Amino acid sequence: MLKIIKLNVNGKINEISYDDRESLTDTLRNIGLTSVKKGCEAGECGACTVLLDGKAINSCLYLTSWAEGKEITTVEGLATEDNDFLHPVQKAFVEEAAVQCGFCTPGLILTTTELMNSGKKCDRHEIREEISGHLCRCTGYENIINAVEKVVGKDIS
Protein backbone atom coordinates (compact mmCIF):
# COMPACT_ATOMS: atom_id res chain seq x y z
CA MET A 1 0.00 0.00 0.00
CA LEU A 2 1.38 3.40 -0.93
CA LYS A 3 1.86 5.77 1.97
CA ILE A 4 3.48 9.13 2.53
CA ILE A 5 6.48 9.46 4.80
CA LYS A 6 8.65 12.39 5.77
CA LEU A 7 12.26 11.33 5.54
CA ASN A 8 15.22 13.37 6.66
CA VAL A 9 17.77 12.52 4.00
CA ASN A 10 21.10 14.31 3.77
CA GLY A 11 19.82 17.17 5.90
CA LYS A 12 16.65 17.78 3.91
CA ILE A 13 13.15 16.70 4.83
CA ASN A 14 11.59 14.94 1.85
CA GLU A 15 7.97 13.96 1.59
CA ILE A 16 8.06 10.67 -0.22
CA SER A 17 5.44 8.17 -1.29
CA TYR A 18 6.56 4.64 -0.53
CA ASP A 19 5.20 1.15 -0.13
CA ASP A 20 5.24 0.03 3.50
CA ARG A 21 6.73 -3.32 2.46
CA GLU A 22 9.73 -1.54 1.01
CA SER A 23 13.33 -1.62 2.22
CA LEU A 24 15.12 1.67 2.76
CA THR A 25 17.48 0.71 -0.10
CA ASP A 26 14.60 0.72 -2.58
CA THR A 27 13.09 3.97 -1.32
CA LEU A 28 16.41 5.82 -1.44
CA ARG A 29 17.17 4.54 -4.93
CA ASN A 30 13.67 5.51 -6.06
CA ILE A 31 14.38 9.13 -5.09
CA GLY A 32 17.57 9.07 -7.12
CA LEU A 33 20.13 8.28 -4.45
CA THR A 34 21.82 5.53 -6.44
CA SER A 35 25.01 5.56 -4.38
CA VAL A 36 23.02 3.13 -2.24
CA LYS A 37 23.87 -0.06 -4.08
CA LYS A 38 21.87 -3.26 -4.29
CA GLY A 39 24.28 -6.14 -3.76
CA CYS A 40 23.36 -9.25 -1.83
CA GLU A 41 20.23 -7.75 -0.27
CA ALA A 42 20.80 -10.00 2.73
CA GLY A 43 23.01 -7.91 4.96
CA GLU A 44 26.26 -9.55 3.93
CA CYS A 45 28.01 -7.33 1.37
CA GLY A 46 27.55 -3.84 2.86
CA ALA A 47 27.01 -2.17 -0.53
CA CYS A 48 23.67 -0.70 0.64
CA THR A 49 25.16 0.85 3.79
CA VAL A 50 23.72 4.20 4.88
CA LEU A 51 24.15 6.18 8.08
CA LEU A 52 21.07 6.16 10.28
CA ASP A 53 21.42 8.75 13.04
CA GLY A 54 25.14 8.57 12.33
CA LYS A 55 25.42 4.77 12.57
CA ALA A 56 26.18 2.54 9.60
CA ILE A 57 23.42 0.05 8.86
CA ASN A 58 22.53 -2.21 5.94
CA SER A 59 19.59 -0.39 4.37
CA CYS A 60 18.47 -3.61 2.67
CA LEU A 61 17.57 -5.01 6.10
CA TYR A 62 15.71 -1.93 7.23
CA LEU A 63 12.15 -1.01 6.45
CA THR A 64 11.49 2.50 5.21
CA SER A 65 8.57 2.76 7.63
CA TRP A 66 11.06 2.62 10.53
CA ALA A 67 13.05 5.61 9.28
CA GLU A 68 10.59 8.40 10.06
CA GLY A 69 12.16 10.94 12.40
CA LYS A 70 15.67 9.61 11.86
CA GLU A 71 18.56 11.26 10.06
CA ILE A 72 19.68 9.37 6.98
CA THR A 73 23.00 10.10 5.29
CA THR A 74 24.11 8.72 1.94
CA VAL A 75 27.32 9.51 0.06
CA GLU A 76 25.41 12.18 -1.87
CA GLY A 77 25.15 14.12 1.40
CA LEU A 78 28.82 14.08 2.33
CA ALA A 79 30.24 16.57 -0.15
CA THR A 80 29.19 20.09 0.81
CA GLU A 81 30.33 23.63 0.28
CA ASP A 82 32.04 23.48 3.68
CA ASN A 83 34.44 20.78 2.58
CA ASP A 84 34.94 22.08 -0.95
CA PHE A 85 32.61 19.41 -2.28
CA LEU A 86 34.88 16.57 -1.27
CA HIS A 87 34.52 15.01 2.17
CA PRO A 88 37.84 14.12 3.89
CA VAL A 89 36.99 10.41 3.60
CA GLN A 90 36.23 10.76 -0.10
CA LYS A 91 39.49 12.68 -0.54
CA ALA A 92 41.45 9.87 1.16
CA PHE A 93 39.81 7.27 -1.10
CA VAL A 94 40.74 9.32 -4.17
CA GLU A 95 44.32 9.90 -3.04
CA GLU A 96 44.90 6.24 -2.19
CA ALA A 97 43.18 5.00 -5.38
CA ALA A 98 40.94 2.91 -3.14
CA VAL A 99 38.44 2.41 -5.93
CA GLN A 100 38.38 -0.26 -8.59
CA CYS A 101 34.89 -0.98 -9.90
CA GLY A 102 33.47 1.33 -7.24
CA PHE A 103 30.50 -0.78 -6.22
CA CYS A 104 31.57 -1.21 -2.59
CA THR A 105 32.96 2.32 -2.31
CA PRO A 106 29.89 4.31 -1.13
CA GLY A 107 29.28 1.86 1.71
CA LEU A 108 32.92 1.84 2.75
CA ILE A 109 33.05 5.62 2.71
CA LEU A 110 30.04 5.81 5.02
CA THR A 111 31.39 3.25 7.48
CA THR A 112 34.68 5.16 7.51
CA THR A 113 32.75 8.40 8.08
CA GLU A 114 31.03 6.87 11.13
CA LEU A 115 34.44 5.76 12.40
CA MET A 116 35.94 9.20 11.80
CA ASN A 117 33.07 10.94 13.61
CA SER A 118 33.45 8.59 16.60
CA GLY A 119 36.97 9.94 17.13
CA LYS A 120 38.37 6.42 17.50
CA LYS A 121 41.88 5.84 16.16
CA CYS A 122 42.63 2.42 14.71
CA ASP A 123 45.60 0.30 13.69
CA ARG A 124 45.37 -1.73 10.48
CA HIS A 125 44.03 -4.78 12.28
CA GLU A 126 41.26 -2.73 13.90
CA ILE A 127 40.46 -1.13 10.54
CA ARG A 128 39.99 -4.61 9.08
CA GLU A 129 37.52 -5.37 11.86
CA GLU A 130 35.69 -2.08 11.44
CA ILE A 131 35.17 -2.58 7.70
CA SER A 132 34.46 -6.32 7.98
CA GLY A 133 30.85 -5.75 6.95
CA HIS A 134 31.91 -4.77 3.43
CA LEU A 135 32.88 -7.05 0.59
CA CYS A 136 35.07 -5.77 -2.24
CA ARG A 137 34.74 -8.20 -5.13
CA CYS A 138 37.72 -6.57 -6.85
CA THR A 139 39.64 -7.57 -3.69
CA GLY A 140 41.35 -4.19 -3.57
CA TYR A 141 41.44 -4.18 0.20
CA GLU A 142 44.99 -2.91 0.66
CA ASN A 143 44.27 0.48 -0.91
CA ILE A 144 40.98 0.69 0.96
CA ILE A 145 42.76 0.09 4.26
CA ASN A 146 45.39 2.69 3.27
CA ALA A 147 42.61 5.21 2.67
CA VAL A 148 40.81 4.43 5.93
CA GLU A 149 44.14 4.63 7.77
CA LYS A 150 44.70 8.06 6.32
CA VAL A 151 41.55 9.24 8.10
CA VAL A 152 41.44 7.24 11.36
CA GLY A 153 44.94 5.75 11.60
CA LYS A 154 46.74 5.77 14.95
CA ASP A 155 49.62 7.93 13.69
CA ILE A 156 47.32 10.62 12.32
CA SER A 157 47.00 13.57 14.68
Add this chain to the structure above:
Amino acid sequence: MYDIKKNYQGRTISDVLNIMKENSDVKIIAGGTDMLIKMKERKIKDVEILSIGDIEDLRGIEIDEAGTIVIKAATRFIEIIKNEYILKYIPTLAKACNQIGSPQIRNIATIGGNLCNGAVSADAVPTLLVLEAELHLIDCDGNKRTINVNDFHTGPGKTNLVSGKEILTKIHIKKENYENYSFDYYKYGKRNAMEIATLGCAVGIKLSNDKNIVDDFKIAYSVAAPTPRRCKSIEQLIVGEGVTQDTVNLIKIENISELLPRDSWRASKDFRLQLIKEIGRRTTINAIEANGGKLC
Protein backbone atom coordinates in the same frame (compact mmCIF):
# COMPACT_ATOMS: atom_id res chain seq x y z
CA MET B 1 9.74 -5.70 -1.55
CA TYR B 2 9.12 -7.76 1.56
CA ASP B 3 6.13 -10.07 1.75
CA ILE B 4 4.39 -8.09 4.48
CA LYS B 5 0.61 -8.24 4.81
CA LYS B 6 0.39 -5.61 7.51
CA ASN B 7 3.07 -3.42 9.03
CA TYR B 8 2.27 -2.35 12.60
CA GLN B 9 4.55 -0.05 14.53
CA GLY B 10 4.58 -0.18 18.33
CA ARG B 11 5.31 3.15 20.03
CA THR B 12 5.00 1.95 23.63
CA ILE B 13 4.86 -1.42 25.37
CA SER B 14 1.12 -1.04 26.06
CA ASP B 15 0.64 -0.18 22.39
CA VAL B 16 2.33 -3.46 21.46
CA LEU B 17 0.22 -5.48 23.91
CA ASN B 18 -2.99 -3.97 22.52
CA ILE B 19 -2.04 -4.69 18.92
CA MET B 20 -1.14 -8.27 19.88
CA LYS B 21 -4.46 -8.70 21.65
CA GLU B 22 -6.40 -7.70 18.57
CA ASN B 23 -4.20 -9.54 16.05
CA SER B 24 -3.03 -12.90 17.30
CA ASP B 25 -1.07 -13.63 14.12
CA VAL B 26 1.41 -10.75 14.40
CA LYS B 27 5.10 -11.52 14.38
CA ILE B 28 7.28 -9.35 16.57
CA ILE B 29 10.23 -7.76 14.83
CA ALA B 30 12.95 -5.69 16.54
CA GLY B 31 16.26 -5.13 14.71
CA GLY B 32 14.96 -7.17 11.78
CA THR B 33 18.33 -8.54 10.67
CA ASP B 34 17.17 -12.17 11.02
CA MET B 35 13.43 -11.83 10.40
CA LEU B 36 13.78 -9.86 7.15
CA ILE B 37 16.23 -12.44 5.80
CA LYS B 38 13.78 -15.23 6.63
CA MET B 39 11.12 -13.26 4.75
CA LYS B 40 13.47 -12.82 1.81
CA GLU B 41 14.12 -16.56 1.78
CA ARG B 42 10.33 -17.05 1.84
CA LYS B 43 10.55 -19.02 5.07
CA ILE B 44 8.04 -16.51 6.44
CA LYS B 45 5.38 -15.36 3.99
CA ASP B 46 2.47 -12.95 3.89
CA VAL B 47 3.14 -11.90 7.43
CA GLU B 48 1.75 -9.29 9.80
CA ILE B 49 4.69 -7.68 11.54
CA LEU B 50 4.77 -5.59 14.69
CA SER B 51 7.93 -3.52 15.14
CA ILE B 52 9.22 -2.95 18.66
CA GLY B 53 12.77 -1.85 17.89
CA ASP B 54 12.24 1.86 18.55
CA ILE B 55 10.34 1.64 21.86
CA GLU B 56 12.29 3.70 24.41
CA ASP B 57 11.18 1.52 27.36
CA LEU B 58 12.73 -1.49 25.66
CA ARG B 59 16.15 0.12 25.20
CA GLY B 60 19.07 0.52 27.54
CA ILE B 61 21.13 -1.11 30.27
CA GLU B 62 20.81 -0.42 34.00
CA ILE B 63 22.19 -1.75 37.25
CA ASP B 64 20.15 -1.80 40.47
CA GLU B 65 21.29 -1.51 44.13
CA ALA B 66 21.55 -5.29 44.44
CA GLY B 67 24.00 -5.33 41.53
CA THR B 68 21.54 -6.95 39.10
CA ILE B 69 22.36 -5.92 35.55
CA VAL B 70 19.20 -5.25 33.54
CA ILE B 71 19.43 -5.33 29.76
CA LYS B 72 16.24 -4.31 28.01
CA ALA B 73 15.20 -6.53 25.14
CA ALA B 74 15.57 -4.19 22.17
CA THR B 75 19.03 -2.99 23.21
CA ARG B 76 21.33 -3.04 20.20
CA PHE B 77 24.48 -5.17 20.33
CA ILE B 78 26.62 -2.08 19.80
CA GLU B 79 25.10 -0.57 22.96
CA ILE B 80 25.99 -3.73 24.93
CA ILE B 81 29.53 -3.85 23.54
CA LYS B 82 30.20 -0.25 24.61
CA ASN B 83 28.24 -0.17 27.88
CA GLU B 84 30.27 0.72 30.99
CA TYR B 85 28.46 -1.77 33.31
CA ILE B 86 28.84 -4.63 30.86
CA LEU B 87 32.52 -3.84 30.32
CA LYS B 88 33.12 -3.57 34.07
CA TYR B 89 31.15 -6.56 35.36
CA ILE B 90 30.54 -9.00 32.48
CA PRO B 91 32.98 -8.12 29.67
CA THR B 92 32.52 -11.65 28.34
CA LEU B 93 29.05 -10.66 27.10
CA ALA B 94 30.57 -7.74 25.17
CA LYS B 95 33.12 -10.14 23.69
CA ALA B 96 30.38 -12.54 22.56
CA CYS B 97 28.16 -9.77 21.16
CA ASN B 98 31.12 -8.33 19.27
CA GLN B 99 31.33 -11.53 17.22
CA ILE B 100 27.86 -11.24 15.76
CA GLY B 101 27.52 -10.49 12.04
CA SER B 102 29.25 -7.27 11.04
CA PRO B 103 29.47 -3.74 12.49
CA GLN B 104 26.39 -2.74 10.46
CA ILE B 105 24.43 -5.70 11.84
CA ARG B 106 25.56 -4.98 15.42
CA ASN B 107 24.39 -1.38 15.04
CA ILE B 108 20.80 -2.52 14.60
CA ALA B 109 20.37 -6.14 15.78
CA THR B 110 19.04 -6.67 19.32
CA ILE B 111 19.86 -9.08 22.13
CA GLY B 112 16.16 -9.89 22.51
CA GLY B 113 16.00 -10.90 18.87
CA ASN B 114 19.02 -13.14 19.32
CA LEU B 115 17.15 -14.94 22.13
CA CYS B 116 13.63 -15.03 20.72
CA ASN B 117 14.65 -16.30 17.28
CA GLY B 118 15.70 -19.47 19.05
CA ALA B 119 18.65 -19.96 16.69
CA VAL B 120 20.96 -22.79 17.77
CA SER B 121 23.91 -20.65 16.69
CA ALA B 122 22.93 -17.47 18.58
CA ASP B 123 26.21 -15.89 19.69
CA ALA B 124 24.94 -14.14 22.80
CA VAL B 125 23.09 -17.15 24.18
CA PRO B 126 25.81 -19.52 25.53
CA THR B 127 27.13 -16.63 27.65
CA LEU B 128 23.61 -15.82 28.92
CA LEU B 129 23.19 -19.53 29.80
CA VAL B 130 26.27 -19.56 32.04
CA LEU B 131 25.21 -16.21 33.51
CA GLU B 132 21.84 -17.80 34.45
CA ALA B 133 20.08 -14.81 32.88
CA GLU B 134 16.48 -14.36 33.95
CA LEU B 135 14.11 -13.40 31.14
CA HIS B 136 11.15 -11.16 31.87
CA LEU B 137 8.12 -11.69 29.64
CA ILE B 138 4.78 -9.95 29.43
CA ASP B 139 1.69 -11.20 27.62
CA CYS B 140 -1.04 -9.24 25.85
CA ASP B 141 -3.25 -9.32 28.98
CA GLY B 142 -0.47 -7.68 30.97
CA ASN B 143 0.51 -10.86 32.86
CA LYS B 144 4.20 -10.99 33.63
CA ARG B 145 6.38 -14.04 34.14
CA THR B 146 10.07 -14.72 34.45
CA ILE B 147 11.93 -17.71 33.12
CA ASN B 148 15.54 -18.78 33.42
CA VAL B 149 17.22 -18.66 30.02
CA ASN B 150 18.21 -22.29 30.57
CA ASP B 151 14.51 -23.22 30.27
CA PHE B 152 13.76 -20.86 27.37
CA HIS B 153 14.86 -22.70 24.23
CA THR B 154 12.72 -25.68 23.29
CA GLY B 155 14.02 -26.64 19.84
CA PRO B 156 15.66 -25.25 16.71
CA GLY B 157 13.99 -21.85 16.17
CA LYS B 158 11.59 -22.59 19.01
CA THR B 159 11.30 -21.00 22.43
CA ASN B 160 9.02 -20.95 25.41
CA LEU B 161 7.66 -17.57 24.31
CA VAL B 162 4.01 -17.75 23.23
CA SER B 163 4.25 -16.39 19.68
CA GLY B 164 2.00 -13.43 18.95
CA LYS B 165 0.88 -13.24 22.58
CA GLU B 166 4.01 -12.52 24.57
CA ILE B 167 7.09 -10.34 24.33
CA LEU B 168 10.44 -10.37 26.08
CA THR B 169 10.95 -7.07 27.90
CA LYS B 170 14.22 -7.42 29.77
CA ILE B 171 17.05 -9.68 30.81
CA HIS B 172 18.26 -9.72 34.42
CA ILE B 173 21.74 -10.91 35.35
CA LYS B 174 22.16 -11.27 39.10
CA LYS B 175 25.32 -10.32 40.95
CA GLU B 176 25.65 -13.81 42.50
CA ASN B 177 26.01 -15.18 38.97
CA TYR B 178 28.85 -12.92 37.88
CA GLU B 179 30.65 -11.73 41.02
CA ASN B 180 33.94 -13.62 41.59
CA TYR B 181 33.39 -15.60 38.40
CA SER B 182 35.40 -15.25 35.27
CA PHE B 183 34.21 -16.20 31.85
CA ASP B 184 35.22 -16.82 28.31
CA TYR B 185 33.41 -17.35 25.04
CA TYR B 186 34.90 -19.04 22.02
CA LYS B 187 33.24 -18.94 18.63
CA TYR B 188 34.56 -21.40 16.11
CA GLY B 189 33.93 -20.34 12.52
CA LYS B 190 35.74 -20.64 9.24
CA ARG B 191 35.88 -16.88 8.66
CA ASN B 192 36.64 -13.97 10.95
CA ALA B 193 33.62 -11.85 10.05
CA MET B 194 30.04 -12.29 8.86
CA GLU B 195 30.13 -15.84 10.13
CA ILE B 196 27.59 -18.12 11.72
CA ALA B 197 29.20 -20.20 14.47
CA THR B 198 30.16 -23.76 13.54
CA LEU B 199 30.27 -24.25 17.28
CA GLY B 200 30.29 -21.89 20.26
CA CYS B 201 31.28 -22.46 23.87
CA ALA B 202 30.91 -20.28 26.96
CA VAL B 203 32.46 -21.06 30.33
CA GLY B 204 31.97 -19.46 33.74
CA ILE B 205 34.29 -20.46 36.56
CA LYS B 206 34.81 -19.55 40.21
CA LEU B 207 37.99 -20.69 41.93
CA SER B 208 38.70 -21.00 45.65
CA ASN B 209 40.58 -18.13 47.33
CA ASP B 210 43.90 -19.95 46.99
CA LYS B 211 43.04 -20.59 43.30
CA ASN B 212 43.61 -24.35 43.73
CA ILE B 213 40.05 -25.68 43.71
CA VAL B 214 37.18 -25.17 41.28
CA ASP B 215 34.37 -23.83 43.48
CA ASP B 216 31.89 -23.53 40.65
CA PHE B 217 31.90 -24.33 36.96
CA LYS B 218 29.39 -23.71 34.18
CA ILE B 219 29.73 -24.62 30.52
CA ALA B 220 27.34 -24.10 27.63
CA TYR B 221 27.55 -24.88 23.91
CA SER B 222 25.80 -23.64 20.81
CA VAL B 223 25.32 -25.58 17.56
CA ALA B 224 26.00 -28.81 19.47
CA ALA B 225 22.38 -29.84 20.11
CA PRO B 226 18.90 -28.81 18.93
CA THR B 227 19.15 -25.82 21.30
CA PRO B 228 22.05 -23.90 22.86
CA ARG B 229 22.50 -25.71 26.17
CA ARG B 230 24.43 -26.21 29.38
CA CYS B 231 26.27 -29.43 30.13
CA LYS B 232 25.54 -30.17 33.78
CA SER B 233 27.05 -33.64 33.36
CA ILE B 234 30.56 -32.16 33.04
CA GLU B 235 29.86 -29.31 35.46
CA GLN B 236 29.16 -31.84 38.25
CA LEU B 237 32.41 -33.66 37.55
CA ILE B 238 34.54 -30.53 37.63
CA VAL B 239 33.13 -28.67 40.65
CA GLY B 240 35.27 -29.45 43.71
CA GLU B 241 38.23 -30.70 41.68
CA GLY B 242 41.72 -29.20 41.68
CA VAL B 243 42.82 -26.67 39.09
CA THR B 244 44.77 -29.18 37.01
CA GLN B 245 45.10 -30.40 33.45
CA ASP B 246 43.45 -33.66 34.58
CA THR B 247 40.38 -31.70 35.64
CA VAL B 248 40.25 -29.88 32.29
CA ASN B 249 40.63 -33.25 30.56
CA LEU B 250 37.33 -34.34 32.11
CA ILE B 251 35.80 -32.33 29.27
CA LYS B 252 35.44 -35.19 26.84
CA ILE B 253 32.59 -36.61 24.83
CA GLU B 254 32.26 -39.72 27.02
CA ASN B 255 31.39 -37.47 29.97
CA ILE B 256 28.76 -35.38 28.19
CA SER B 257 25.19 -36.57 27.98
CA GLU B 258 23.37 -33.36 26.92
CA LEU B 259 24.79 -32.74 23.46
CA LEU B 260 23.73 -34.16 20.13
CA PRO B 261 25.81 -32.59 17.35
CA ARG B 262 24.85 -33.38 13.79
CA ASP B 263 26.17 -33.22 10.27
CA SER B 264 25.46 -30.00 8.41
CA TRP B 265 27.00 -28.30 5.41
CA ARG B 266 29.06 -26.21 7.79
CA ALA B 267 30.72 -29.14 9.55
CA SER B 268 30.44 -32.87 10.04
CA LYS B 269 29.27 -34.45 13.27
CA ASP B 270 32.74 -35.91 13.84
CA PHE B 271 34.36 -32.50 13.49
CA ARG B 272 31.86 -30.99 15.90
CA LEU B 273 32.56 -33.75 18.43
CA GLN B 274 36.24 -32.86 18.19
CA LEU B 275 35.40 -29.15 18.63
CA ILE B 276 33.25 -29.80 21.69
CA LYS B 277 36.22 -31.37 23.47
CA GLU B 278 38.94 -29.05 22.20
CA ILE B 279 37.09 -25.75 22.45
CA GLY B 280 35.56 -26.71 25.79
CA ARG B 281 39.05 -27.28 27.19
CA ARG B 282 40.59 -24.13 25.68
CA THR B 283 37.74 -21.92 26.86
CA THR B 284 37.95 -23.42 30.34
CA ILE B 285 41.70 -22.78 30.54
CA ASN B 286 41.16 -19.17 29.41
CA ALA B 287 38.48 -18.69 32.07
CA ILE B 288 40.74 -20.23 34.76
CA GLU B 289 43.55 -17.87 33.83
CA ALA B 290 41.18 -14.90 33.83
CA ASN B 291 40.27 -15.87 37.41
CA GLY B 292 43.93 -15.70 38.43
CA GLY B 293 44.37 -19.46 38.37
CA LYS B 294 47.07 -21.55 36.74
CA LEU B 295 46.93 -25.19 35.75
CA CYS B 296 49.21 -27.46 37.72
